[in-house]
Amino acid sequence: MAEPADRVYESQGLRLHYVDWGNESAPPLILVHGGLDHCRNWDAIARDLQPHFHIMAPDLRGHGDSEWAKGSSYSLTDNVYDLTRLMRFAGLQDAAIVGHSMGGMVALAYAGTYPESVSRLVVLDGAFLLGSQAAPIHEQMSRWIDQLDRIAEYQPSTFRTIEEAAKRLFARNKRLAPALALHLASYGVRKGADGLYRWKFDHYQRARAPYRLSPDDYAALWSRITCPTLLMWGEESFLPDPAGLLAHFKTAELQKVAGAGHWLHHDRLDVVLASLRRFLDAPLGAGKAAARP
Template identity: 85%
Template sequence: MTEPADRFYESQGLRLHYVDWGNVSAPPLVLIHGGLDHCRSWDAIARELQPDFHIMAPDLRGHGDSEWAKGSSYSLTDNVYDLTRLMRFAELQDAAIVGHSMGGMVALAYAGTYPEKVSRLVVLDGAFLSNSQAAPIAEQMSRWITQLDRIGDHQESTFGSIEEAAKRLSTRNKRLTPALALHLAGHGVRKGDDGLYRWKFDHYQRARAPYRLSSEDYAGLWSRIACPTLLMWGDESFLPDPEAAGLLGHFKTAEMEKIAGAGHWLHHDRLDVVLASLRRFLDTTSSPKAVDSRITG
């Protein structure tokens, strides 16, 4: 299957999008992207693993081709609820989940809430706890309100072409090949009536609302996860090493893999290594295929 099918479902009144890679008789695998990203970020991995799994990749609310939330409703718990709706809508049972960054946090929270519904869990650079003390609630409220005001006054970035947007992505991650940057930009921007391209994601997601889970809440959820869990981390990531931070102690059964020469976007920086690890951990049986050069370049 060269291109996935577009599907839509509803959650909290929002029309949310996901792609379905077919192979419905195979075990389900859900791929969850990170913040300010989109579901087609997983294409290279989805094409490789599709012979062994029925793969679905959602666009989180406010991302890709999913609707934007009204009123800045982008909490972790909202995203977890959306995932429960997708699981019910697609009638997924005992699914494996792979999540990157914020998508990994969503996957961890879901697996901790419903440990019996996840067969295996892989988190790419998305397991971390803040060591800083929470600011007084008045300070959090004031900071959040200021952030919302700034975002409301923010002038959106515009691009004259998809190639121009691709160049912007390449400045954020120097390891992106031109072909991969163009692929990500092509699915990450939307052309307006004025002929200019803009990012599909909602900028209001950048605001840090005061109703966030605490580190103790996260740790409590992680301790409930019952399935085998793999935490992956790039040694050039801006996030701390989960093992050095002592996070493995919060899990019943978790293993850690550190990937050399990779930053935050592990599956873009070292696709070969990530794919090999996923094949091993998810216990696939098919032989590796040649990775699509249209994506990796």
């Protein structure tokens, strides 16, 4: 199909958006984006894999065309709950999940909570542990309150055109092709009554609340994952090499991708697609080439 269908579901009173790429009779595959991103960043991968899977890609709360949470409710556990609601709403019993960055952390936590509900799991640059030495709780509370105060005073960036927003994305990732940057920007901004464009995501989701999971909590969840798991990491990512984390998993493999930073599926789409096809058992059809959105 050329374009996915827009769908909505409800979680904790929020109206959340996702796109459905059709092919309902095929095995389900959920694509979960990272922070400050949106569901249409998966378009190239979704179009390539759509003949093999029923693909759904949600906009996490506070992102894309999903509603913003009130009261800074953007914890990992909230996002995991939203994923359970999507699974129930769509009637999915067993799904493969691919997550990038924060979306990978959400996918890992979901798979550790409900190991029987995930058939295969792929995490793109999203397996990492926060520092093991947590600051005293009063410092965490004070830091969080200061963050919320700063965000309350923050004036979001504005752009006169979508092309200006695309240039901002390119400044973050120099590997982006101009067409891809424009595609990501076109779904990542919203035009206001003043005629200016602003990012769709809620800046309050940047705040790091003091009620996060501990490293031991993450490790405990990961140890419960029973499905085959692939961790992919860009060798030029700002996140650390996750090789030392493999010991927390029952069955996981690590693939390091040369020439890629944090946004693996944008930097090396060819490598990521080839790995996904192999791992998800969806071989490339004869004469078919990966297409950019």
